[in-house]
Amino acid sequence: SQTIHQWPATLVQPVGSPLSLECTVEGTSNPNLYWYRQAAGRGLQLLFYSVGIGQISSEVPQNLSASRPQDRQFILSSKKLLLSDSGFYLCAWSTLAGELFFGEGSRLTVL
Amino acid sequence: KQEVTQIPAALSVPEGENLVLNCSFTDSAIYNLQWFRQDPGKGLTSLLLIQSSQREQTSGRLNASLDKSSGRSTLYIAASQPGDSATYLCASGLGGGADGLTFGKGTHLIIQP
Numbered sequence: 001s002q003t004i005h006q007w008p009a010t011l012v013q014p015v016g017s018p019l020s021l022e023c024t025v026e027g028t029s030n031p032n033l034y035w036y037r038q039a040a041g042r043g044l045q046l047l048f049y050s051v052g053i054g055q056i057s058s059e060v061p062q063n064l065s066a067s068r069p070q071d072r073q074f075i076l077s078s079k080k081l082l083l084s085d086s087g088f089y090l091c092a093w094s095t096l097a098g099e100l101f102f103g104e105g106s107r108l109t110v111l
Numbered sequence: 112k113q114e115v116t117q118i119p120a121a122l123s124v125p126e127g128e129n130l131v132l133n134c135s136f137t138d139s140a141i142y143n144l145q146w147f148r149q150d151p152g153k154g155l156t157s158l159l160l161i162q163s164s165q166r167e168q169t170s171g172r173l174n175a176s177l178d179k180s181s182g183r184s185t186l187y188i189a190a191s192q193p194g195d196s197a198t199y200l201c202a203s204g205l206g207g208g209a210d211g212l213t214f215g216k217g218t219h220l221i222i223q224p
Contacts, residue, residue, distance in 0.1 A: 006154075034211050036211075041216075042216075043200075043214050043215065043216040043217070044155075044200070044202075044214040046210075046211045046212075046213075049210055049211050057210065059210075059211075090154055090155065092155075092211075094211075097143070097160065097162065098142055098143045098145075098160070098162075098204050098212075099143075099145060099157060099160045100145060100147075100155075100157065100202070100211070100212055101157055102147075102154040102155040102156075102157075103154050104153060104154045105152075105153065105154045107152070
């Protein structure tokens with residue numbers, strides 16, 4: 001069966017510091033991968049999606065970037081965090097039918 | 112651009128009641144519609160997926176329906192239990208689905224013991 005792992009679970013970082021969140025999927029090949037952010041009162045916002053290695057699409061302009069160095073690995077990064085980057089970040093993968101499965105999430109607090 | 116709205120934002124009912132959560136979307140050309148459950152501080156758990164060609168899906172005490180022409184989906188929960196307390200989100204996908212889903216803000220459900 002397929003599983004998705006995301007880490008770290010929680011992170012407290014100062015403004016201006018770098019960020020790296022990692023996500024891996026097991027049990028499937030060439031999945032579509034996604035990074036979402038969930039902010040209080042704003043719902044889930046799609047940040048990036050990827051249909052293959054090295055292929056990244058960005059939905060909104062922002063201080064973040066994503067990379068997909070391997071088929072089942074998706075990384076969310078920032079060179080310098082802003083206060084507004086605080087939130088709950090969720091990695092997900094989708095089946096061919098478009099069904100979305102999420103990781104457990106990473107809570108980022110920027111101070 | 113697709114917009115998804117969920118009403119009500121919060122709901123509190125006694126245990127044992129049947130209840131309906133509502134989801135509406137602005138673009139009826141959806142690829143699919145998916146219902147999720149989210150417990151506090153956790154990721155989203157997929158409950159039901161309805162493809163655009165389907166009218167409903169059922170899983171245990173849950174039944175989700177889809178009416179594309181009116182831009183609506185409902186999630187019916189039968190015989191509610193305290194363990195059903197969570198936030199329920201619906202999301203719709205356009206096109207081929209590779210570019211992700213658009214989410215509603217969710218309905219926060221509390222089942223009173």
